[in-house]
Amino acid sequence: MTKKWDYEAFYERVGRQNGWDFSTMKVVSDTPAWDFYQEVIRCTQTSDLLLDIGTGGGEAVLSIAEHAHLLVGIDLAQGMIDTARRNLKKAASSSANGSKVRFVQMDADHLQFPNEFFNTASCRHSVFSASEVYRVLAEDGIFLTQQVSEHDKLNIAQAFGRGQHSGIKPGALLERCRQELAHAGFRQIEACEYNVMEYYAAPEDLLFLLMHTPIVPHFGEHTSDLETFKQFVQDHWHEKGIRTNSARFMITARK
8 A cells, every 4th residue: 555645753653642542532423334353353263363454552453362363463653562562461461362462563564474474464544565465465365454535534624625635536545455456466356435424522532533643634733723623613513523424445355
């Protein structure tokens, strides 16, 4: 997955600040077409080795640890790996599943694993190298990725006049991923999409999101950002909360 602006520096800063911990943020959404890690479970056997790329604080993969023989989560930001290891320590104290999990700081472009090591690989909302994933997957292994679509948080991008995918043609990101996977040698490449409404309970919840994600690049550095934010909250208030959209696509591919 091609990188845009300086994600490495951005995510390392976020990792130091909060370890990619969004657990206090209050947000509800309409029911999406799938749950990504449930799809990962569906494609994983208990005897499998599973790689999770861009694992963040590790909460998601820790919740499915019992479904794999060994689960390795990697992330570019050391701060996020530190948080994931703390979460692993908590999980290990209450469950035997903690012994099945390892978290390692690693660049997804240079996976430090042997060829054909994993049976399944997953990547949610993070960059990846299709050729590297292909290399470390065993024959007949499956890769699943969920990514943010161009029209995600569309009303926010329109309000601020900039967004992480501004200027990208609709469908281009999905097609780029599909082509990269096909070029790497993957087969049986299948894609699906959803676009649902989501609601942030309070301005503080949405503000936290914008401060710790690249939805609005360099949020807060423009002098008008705070006033734009206040106006956005006023314009998009709903009885369920502050209204925006969540747009995702998922691709599964077999080696």
